Amino acid sequence: MGRVEVVAAGESAWSWEQSRAEGPGGGSVVRRILLGSQLRRLRESRGITREAAGYSIRASESKISRMELGRVSFKARDVEDLLTLYGVADDSERDALLGLAKEANVAGWWHSFGDVLPGWFQTYIGLEGAASLIRIYEVQFVHGLLQTESYAHAVVTRGMPDAPRAEIDRRVALRLERQKTLVSERAPHLHAVLDEAALRRPYGDRAVMQAQLRHLIEVSEHPNITLQVMPFSFGGHAGESGAFTMLRFPESDLSDIVYLEQLTSALYLDKREEVAQYERVMRRLTEDSPDPAETRDLLRGLLQLI
Numbered sequence: 534m535g536r537v538e539v540v541a542a543g544e545s546a547w548s549w550e551q552s553r554a555e556g557p558g559g560g561s562v563v564r565r566i567l568l569g570s571q572l573r574r575l576r577e578s579r580g581i582t583r584e585a586a587g588y589s590i591r592a593s594e595s596k597i598s599r600m601e602l603g604r605v606s607f608k609a610r611d612v613e614d615l616l617t618l619y620g621v622a623d624d625s626e627r628d629a630l631l632g633l634a635k636e637a638n639v640a641g642w643w644h645s646f647g648d649v650l651p652g653w654f655q656t657y658i659g660l661e662g663a664a665s666l667i668r669i670y671e672v673q674f675v676h677g678l679l680q681t682e683s684y685a686h687a688v689v690t691r692g693m694p695d696a697p698r699a700e701i702d703r704r705v706a707l708r709l710e711r712q713k714t715l716v717s718e719r720a721p722h723l724h725a726v727l728d729e730a731a732l733r734r735p736y737g738d739r740a741v742m743q744a745q746l747r748h749l750i751e752v753s754e755h756p757n758i759t760l761q762v763m764p765f766s767f768g769g770h771a772g773e774s775g776a777f778t779m780l781r782f783p784e785s786d787l788s789d790i791v792y793l794e795q796l797t798s799a800l801y802l803d804k805r806e807e808v809a810q811y812e813r814v815m816r817r818l819t820e821d822s823p824d825p826a827e828t829r830d831l832l833r834g835l836l837q838l839i
Contacts, residue, residue: 561659562656562660562663563663563782564633564636564637565603566603567786568603568612568630568633569600569602570601571630572600572612572615572619572630573601575615575619575621576597578619579618581618581619583598583601586618590611590615606638607637607638609635613631641655641658641659642710643658646710649707653798653799654799656801658711660790661711661714662711664721664780664782665721665782665783666722667724667779667780668780668815669723669777670772670776670815671725671727672728672772673734673776674734674736675727675732676725678711678712678714678723679725681744682705683740683744684737684741684745685705686701686705687737687741689704689705715752715757720757722758723759724819726761726762726819726822727761727763728763729762729831732762732832739839746832746839747836750832753829760825761823761824761825762823762828763818763821764822764823767822770818771814771817771818771821772818776793776794777792777793777814778792779808779811780792788805788808790808791803791808
């Protein structure tokens with residue numbers, strides 16, 4: 534059991550599947566990816582192999598690969614030795630990259646939730662918190678960023694019926710902490726398309742579902758949130774492959790990423806052709822779903838039925 538890597542030659546692809554909690558820790562995921570990408574470009578521009586780079590820092594070729602993909606933390610000495618090998622002598626350039634390495638090792642807020650947070654999901658939280666645009670399609674339940682506390686409790690309890698109450702409370706607390714990014718100073722834009730099935734499937738009692746629908750109506754008025762519902766009345770639609778999340782970042786060096794969550798792992802895609810396919814699906818879902826104002830009317834109608 535380990536990682537299955539999908540890396541396209543000549544691209545900065547870092548898609549991988551992690552089936553155990555062996556992924557990156559709570560450091561800055563985005564800064565690691567940026568620094569790794571910079572080091573890869575420097576190495577390739579000098580025609581140096583990963584094997585040779587690994588030898589220079591007393592490490593294996595696979596260690597260089599993990600560094601360049603932003604999977605591991607960076608030792609300042611290793612970065613200094615690689616920069617010397619790559620011929621980077623300018624002090625300002627070296628200081629900038631070494632500063633990035635230092636920042637990349639700073640633990641994120643989610644580090645304190647390590648007891649209930651699998652390694653593969655730590656990666657996602659780091660990326661979610663750094664995104665400037667989050668686009669989601671959800672069919673099973675209301676997305677975690679839009680859940681009320683009581684609804685989240687019901688979802689987590691249903692998914693983990695044998696978990697102790699303390700663990701469920703911790704998982705819900707983590708979910709609520711994630712939601713703070715939507716009201717932060719650098720809040721991303723969230724565009725969510727929820728299948729009507731996610732709203733009709735009850736989690737918790739009548740009061741829980743009513744409160745959740747009212748919450749969706751309220752947050753849909755926020756300027757940085759676009760909410761649409763794909764209604765049953767439309768019939769078959771473009772989201773036939775199931776739920777997905779798309780992340781876009783303010784850093785030009787980072788490509789868009791598609792996140793696909795599974796039961797014990799997750800898949801991250803950044804190949805241009807794969808991301809483009811999800812772009813087309815999201816665009817069709819957006820075009821075929823009622824607009825935000827009509828969606829609020831739909832939500833009010835559902836509220837009357839509960």
